Amino acid sequence: MDATRTKYTAFFKTRKGYILRTILNVLAGMLLVFIFTRIAGVTQYRAIMNNMMITALAVLAVNLVNGCLGELALGHAAFLLIGGTMSAAFTKVFAARISSALVENGVVTASGYLDIVIAILIGAISAGIIGYIIGVITLGRLKGDYFCIITLAFGFGIVSIFNNLKINYLKNGKLVSLINGSAGVSLDRATSTATPLVIAIVLVASVVLMMLLIKSRHGRAVLAIRDDAIAAEASGIPVKRYKVWMFTISAIFTGIAGVLYWHCNSGMSVFPINYSMDKSIELFVMVVLGGMGSFTGSILSAFGLTFLVKYLLINFGTWQKLVYSLILLATMFIRPKGIMGTAELTWEWIFTTGTKIGRFFKRLWFRVFKKRRVRSDAVTRRDD
Amino acid sequence: MNAIINGLLGGLRVGSIYALIAIGYTLVYGIIRLINFAHGEVIMIGAFTSYFIARALGASAWTLVLAVVASMIVCAIVAVLIEFVAYRPLRKKHSASIVTIITAIAMSYLLYSIFNFIQIKGMKLGILNFPNWFPQSIWSQVLITLALTALAMIVLTWFVRKTKTGMAMRAVSENMDAARLMGINVDSIVSVTFAVGAALAGIGAIVYGFSVPTFGFDLGTVIGIVPFAAAVVGGIGSLPGAVIGGYVIGFVEQLVMVSPLSSYKDAFVYGILILILLFKPDGILGKNVGEKV
Numbered sequence: 302m303d304a305t306r307t308k309y310t311a312f313f314k315t316r317k318g319y320i321l322r323t324i325l326n327v328l329a330g331m332l333l334v335f336i337f338t339r340i341a342g343v344t345q346y347r348a349i350m351n352n353m354m355i356t357a358l359a360v361l362a363v364n365l366v367n368g369c370l371g372e373l374a375l376g377h378a379a380f381l382l383i384g385g386t387m388s389a390a391f392t393k394v395f396a397a398r399i400s401s402a403l404v405e406n407g408v409v410t411a412s413g414y415l416d417i418v419i420a421i422l423i424g425a426i427s428a429g430i431i432g433y434i435i436g437v438i439t440l441g442r443l444k445g446d447y448f449c450i451i452t453l454a455f456g457f458g459i460v461s462i463f464n465n466l467k468i469n470y471l472k473n474g475k476l477v478s479l480i481n482g483s484a485g486v487s488l489d490r491a492t493s494t495a496t497p498l499v500i501a502i503v504l505v506a507s508v509v510l511m512m513l514l515i516k517s518r519h520g521r522a523v524l525a526i527r528d529d530a531i532a533a534e535a536s537g538i539p540v541k542r543y544k545v546w547m548f549t550i551s552a553i554f555t556g557i558a559g560v561l562y563w564h565c566n567s568g569m570s571v572f573p574i575n576y577s578m579d580k581s582i583e584l585f586v587m588v589v590l591g592g593m594g595s596f597t598g599s600i601l602s603a604f605g606l607t608f609l610v611k612y613l614l615i616n617f618g619t620w621q622k623l624v625y626s627l628i629l630l631a632t633m634f635i636r637p638k639g640i641m642g643t644a645e646l647t648w649e650w651i652f653t654t655g656t657k658i659g660r661f662f663k664r665l666w667f668r669v670f671k672k673r674r675v676r677s678d679a680v681t682r683r684d685d
Numbered sequence: 686m687n688a689i690i691n692g693l694l695g696g697l698r699v700g701s702i703y704a705l706i707a708i709g710y711t712l713v714y715g716i717i718r719l720i721n722f723a724h725g726e727v728i729m730i731g732a733f734t735s736y737f738i739a740r741a742l743g744a745s746a747w748t749l750v751l752a753v754v755a756s757m758i759v760c761a762i763v764a765v766l767i768e769f770v771a772y773r774p775l776r777k778k779h780s781a782s783i784v785t786i787i788t789a790i791a792m793s794y795l796l797y798s799i800f801n802f803i804q805i806k807g808m809k810l811g812i813l814n815f816p817n818w819f820p821q822s823i824w825s826q827v828l829i830t831l832a833l834t835a836l837a838m839i840v841l842t843w844f845v846r847k848t849k850t851g852m853a854m855r856a857v858s859e860n861m862d863a864a865r866l867m868g869i870n871v872d873s874i875v876s877v878t879f880a881v882g883a884a885l886a887g888i889g890a891i892v893y894g895f896s897v898p899t900f901g902f903d904l905g906t907v908i909g910i911v912p913f914a915a916a917v918v919g920g921i922g923s924l925p926g927a928v929i930g931g932y933v934i935g936f937v938e939q940l941v942m943v944s945p946l947s948s949y950k951d952a953f954v955y956g957i958l959i960l961i962l963l964f965k966p967d968g969i970l971g972k973n974v975g976e977k978v
Contacts, residue, residue, distance in 0.1 A: 462952050
């Protein structure tokens with residue numbers, strides 16, 4: 302660690318540094334929301350930008366279990382399905398009624414974003430409940446390979462159930478299909494409720510929440526469990542409880558990503574079969590490429606891979622798996638810890654790199670335009 | 686009543702297929718503790734081999750024998766190649782188990798997409814017909830399936846129990862380091878294990894073709910995952926366990942298929958897997974290995 306780096310690290314540990322960092326974080330978050338919304342504002346890029354942001358949220362959620370907790374879970378697409386289906390069904394039946402009732406009674410003044418907020422809550426709660434149940438019954442008993450297998454089994458089982466689930470409801474005296482088995486829920490709304498602004502805000506807010514969680518006492522306990530579960534247990538950390546809660550939180554965030562998936566396209570139904578093992582592995586590939594345990598890496602690889610596969614290779618649908626397999630193999634053989642490892646993009650790093658780049662250009666400047674001074678320096682050094 | 690008999694016959698047939706394929710998973714897991722996700726793709730390659738043999742020589746009882754042998758050999762070569770290219774370098778580097786699992790998933794995807802690509806270049810559709818080896822009836826299907834499975838099991842048991850290579854395999858699965866110290870060439874034994882598992886999968890692919898009319902390059906996903914569940918149910922790492930698990934899963938699946946709940950087939954199969962994992966994580970015949978500090 303060089304001197305500049307040490308200086309900045311020390312500075313960011315002081316009270317002033319803390320305040321500066323908080324201000325910078327808030328500014329960066331607002332800037333990111335602004336940039337994402339502006340890019341998605343162009344109709345041409347809206348679909349891919351929405352897709353990238355939602356994928357990033359899902360990958361971050363998977364990273365909580367696979368990276369931070371260190372347990373291989375291969376069934377997370379099921380939580381996308383649960384959150385998405387439940388919230389879509391809710392939006393279809395109740396959202397309009399509830400928001401209009403609240404507006405009439407004067408609880409809120411405008412119902413613009415109320416639908417999506419309620420949908421996100423419903424999706425998060427339903428995915429969280431299922432995640433908690435799965436966590437409680439599996440994580441106490443199983444780990445490693447067996448946990449990987451049972452999450453796979455739960456993923457297949459949930460997709461199979463949703464493939465056959467048919468629920469109808471009465472509307473004006475006739476039956477209307479709500480959840481239609483393998484045809485999914487079709488949201489026939491005129492406008493999509495998950496606008497790019499909503500998605501960007503949810504993404505940034507989720508990143509903030511996850512970072513706060515991982516930096517907290519509980520997050521450090523989780524990281525301790527990942528590094529050595531037996532030692533953590535011996536130090537008095539309730540390993541099972543932390544594992545279950547981490548799994549639940551991951552399920553909640555995945556559920557939110559599922560809500561956004563199903564709400565960002567109006568008039569489109571999403572089929573349960575799309576949320577089988579392949580989707581889980583797609584998310585997992587992104588976690589592995591970015592670096593297991595690194596939030597920055599997850600976001601980078603989610604944006605990069607989604608852009609590459611869904612935008613550049615859009616005409617080569619069959620190549621998707623080839624790209625994924627080659628990326629996985631290359632990662633495993635060249636750099637098994639992923640692009641970022643467990644490192645994060647920090648202000649310390651940005652400042653250090655900025656200073657170094659600045660110094661490089663300063664030196665270049667002197668070398669090109671002020672040759673005499675450089676030479677005189679050399680002369681004095683020779684005299685020494 | 687007729688439905689139940691059909692279900693039971695189907696269970697025998699499907700159970701045999703699952704048992705043959707599950708042995709491949711269980712052998713590899715028993716010896717190097719790796720969930721070999723690429724096994725499903727090996728099955729697909731076996732199905733392609735039998736298809737091309739039938740196309741070249743015609744489908745009859747004699748070419749069936751030839752196809753079984755060829756499929757076994759091709760599958761074994763492919764599996765040994767996979768092991769040599771992907772898993773052995775990682776084993777030499779003493780990689781973490783998560784790294785080898787990820788590599789296995791990657792190899793599965795790679796083989797899938799390679800065949801997907803060939804298929805799209807060379808053929809019109811992604812779906813091919815399995816060859817018609819013999820006059821089809823449910824009894825002939827079940828009898829030939831059972832005969833092939835029994836023959837394979839007997840040869841496998843003899844191989845594992847009586848031959849020197851089989852003994853070395855058991856030694857390596859007990860303790861790899863001790864086996865190496867006893868002068869066993871661990872790398873070649875691991876290759877032999879992959880070859881044996883893949884050869885059985887090659888038989889499984891042909892036997893699967895007796896009852897199912899068509900197959901495609903996604904055969905590995907269609908038929909690869911459920912036998913894996915069977916291997917875990919029976920106790921992953923145990924050979925008799927894989928056979929028992931295969932028949933348990935096969936019977937349950939086929940009995941659900943003839944019941945009114947047929948569309949919930951997958952939910953039942955994975956439900957059994959979940960129950961077994963929860964109450965006896967080592968499977969029906971697995972032995973409980975205590976955790977070491």
